[in-house]
Amino acid sequence: xKLIHIIFLFIVVLTMNINGETLSEGKLREVSISILILDxxxxxxxxxxxxxxxxxxxEWMEKNxxxxxxxxxxxxxxxxxxxxxxxxxxxxxIKKKKDLYEVNPDGSVxxxxxxxxxxxxxxxFSEFPLDEFIMKIQIVAINPDVxxxxxxxxxxxxxxxYSISGWKINSEWIEVGVGDERFKDLANTTYFxxxxxxxxxxxxxxxxPLAMVVFMSWLVFWVDPIQIGAQLTVGATAMLTMIAYQFTxxxxxxxxxxxxxxxxxxxxxxxxxxxxxxxxxLTSNLVSHDKKTIARRMDYLARFIFPIAYTIVFIxxxxx
Numbered sequence: 125x126k127l128i129h130i131i132f133l134f135i136v137v138l139t140m141n142i143n144g145e146t147l148s149e150g151k152l153r154e155v156s157i158s159i160l161i162l163d164x165x166x167x168x169x170x171x172x173x174x175x176x177x178x179x180x181x182x183e184w185m186e187k188n189x190x191x192x193x194x195x196x197x198x199x200x201x202x203x204x205x206x207x208x209x210x211x212x213x214x215x216x217x218i219k220k221k222k223d224l225y226e227v228n229p230d231g232s233v234x235x236x237x238x239x240x241x242x243x244x245x246x247x248x249f250s251e252f253p254l255d256e257f258i259m260k261i262q263i264v265a266i267n268p269d270v271x272x273x274x275x276x277x278x279x280x281x282x283x284x285x286y287s288i289s290g291w292k293i294n295s296e297w298i299e300v301g302v303g304d305e306r307f308k309d310l311a312n313t314t315y316f317x318x319x320x321x322x323x324x325x326x327x328x329x330x331x332x333p334l335a336m337v338v339f340m341s342w343l344v345f346w347v348d349p350i351q352i353g354a355q356l357t358v359g360a361t362a363m364l365t366m367i368a369y370q371f372t373x374x375x376x377x378x379x380x381x382x383x384x385x386x387x388x389x390x391x392x393x394x395x396x397x398x399x400x401x402x403x404x405x406l407t408s409n410l411v412s413h414d415k416k417t418i419a420r421r422m423d424y425l426a427r428f429i430f431p432i433a434y435t436i437v438f439i440x441x442x443x444x
Contacts, residue, residue, distance in 0.1 A: 359400055
């Protein structure tokens with residue numbers, strides 16, 4: 125008899141646990157979510173912000189709304205339960221229409237809203253200008269009894285329709301529950317947009333003009349060291365041009381504490397220009413001590429050493 129009682133109690137406890145889990149799970153409301161990117165208007169590197177035009181769609185079932193209306197009806201959020209979503213990383217996002225909810229006779233509720241404006245996304249610039257930028261739209265449900273179900277795991281490729289220039293959109297995807305630690309206990313969804321920077325702009329507007337200034341500093345190797353004034357003028361002009369050029373480039377990215385690929389290239393270019401100026405001063409000094417042959421030999425060797433060194437700098441900065 126005792127064995128039968130023990131088995132009976134075990135079955136009762138197990139049944140209670142199963143029912144408890146079922147009730148606990150039943151409290152969660154499943155909300156289907158999808159995000160459609162209409163346009164990517166701008167990526168602001170300096171402020172680490174993107175301007176995006178997108179639509180958020182939510183859909184869920186409400187049993188107490190079944191047959192409440194005989195046809196599709198638009199209602200306000202005060203008349204029904206809503207998941208109360210917030211876009212966590214928005215920056216002055218604007219809603220393009222009033223918040224209304226479409227209720228069907230079968231109890232299904234549909235919500236659509238179009239947002240246009242800024243989205244904050246942190247970016248690592250260490251590979252700049254060969255970097256990739258992952259933009260995020262982070263959506264959080266403030267209500268604790270919500271669970272998101274993704275309805276568009278494979279978004280349509282619309283990158284060719286976007287207005288953004290200077291970037292190539294590589295991929296887009298949506299994931300649930302991968303958001304910030306601060307809302308890990310709430311339902312959250314993140315839409316990712318991976319963009320790769322188009323380096324052509326920086327080749328023509330930054331790298332080539334910078335290289336031309338470096339090439340200009342090498343003219344000192346082709347001027348006879350007897351002409352001390354001409355050598356020093358060319359070297360000093362190249363050095364000052366490099367400094368002024370750096371101020372012009374300072375607004376391309378925010379003032380980060382680490383060196384980017386472009387920073388490394390600019391720094392090494394400055395060093396090469398400065399060494400060329402030092403070489404001009406050294407050969408001028410040799411000429412003043414009547415060592416013209418040594419000075420001319422140094423200039424001759426520098427004509428080959430500096431281009432080779434700069435080629436290595438370029439490869440190291442942008443390819444390794």
